[in-house]
Amino acid sequence: MFRNLVKILEPFRNQLLWRARVGSAADGGGSAYERNCASKEQQLSQTLKRSLPGITYVSVEDISGGCGAMFEVNVEAKEFIGLSRVKQHRLVTETLKSEIAEMHGIRIHTAVPGAADK
Structure with a gap:
């Protein structure tokens, strides 16, 4: 149950953290560096969603x-x-093969939907 609550609140948490870190870059302001950080996270999420249509959480x-x-x-x-x-x-x-080639490292955590509820 706690995991479901965390999952529900995760988008709000991410948005608050993102806004705090990037500030006005979300509105097109800020440095190109700040806009690139935010867009890279979004790009990785979108790539995963396109490739794995059964995603219930990312x-x-x-x-x-x-x-x-x-x-x-x-x-x-x-x-x-x-x-x-x-x-x-x-x-x-x-x-994420091509994106990972440009990174220093990546941490991956995977789960099957409903596995925590059992």
């Missing part, structure tokens, strides 16, 4: 202090049902 966060070198990705998708954790991660890394 969160991408720049954990490199804003430089875009390292990201933490949390994905819950129906495509993971019946797959081992390694195969789930391979599916994500294959989807």
Whole structure:
């Protein structure tokens, strides 16, 4: 139940953190660097959503202090049902292969929908 509450509040948390970090960059203001950080997170999320249409939850966060070198990705998708954790991660890394080539590192957390409710 707590996980469901966290999942519901996650978009609000991400939006508040993003606005605090980027400030007016969301409105086209701020430096190109700030706009790039925000757009990279959005780009990674959109790539995952296009490739894995069964996604029920996705969160991408720049954990490199804003430089875009390292990201933490949390994905819950129906495509993971019946797959081992390694195969789930391979599916994500294959989807983000070209983006990962430009990064210093990535943390991936995957889950099957409803697995926490059991």
